Amino acid sequence: MDQIEFFDIPSPCKRICETDKQGYCVACYRSRQERFNWLTFNDSQKKEVLRLCKQRALKRHYLLLQQQRQKLNSIPSQIELNF
Template structure:
């Protein structure tokens, strides 16, 4: 059964419009094709894209958080490889 949307689904665009390393927009997390064809898509497809964008954004934020953690730990791990100072 197809759900009827009461309100028009607005574009998730936030005006950043730059592609990231995986091809998703760094602002709204849509693919190039999703951005290009947004106006022509049916509302149920737009709704699915908005949900997918939320998931993509969450994953990107988690990956950024992991990268920062690794960057903070890496210098500490390098200290373990250095020999103790000679007396």
């Protein structure tokens, strides 16, 4: 049994609208097509877009964390000081 939706699903737009190399918005993680067609999507399509956005955000955060770890691992742990 499907749950009845009482409220419209709001757009995830953050009003930044800047895209990355893959073509996804850096703020809301939607593709160009997803942004342009949001108002024509039904609720199930909007939920799917939101699910994809969450997945993209988690992937981006994971990749950024990996990059930070690589930078930290490349820094020498101690510098020898000769007094």
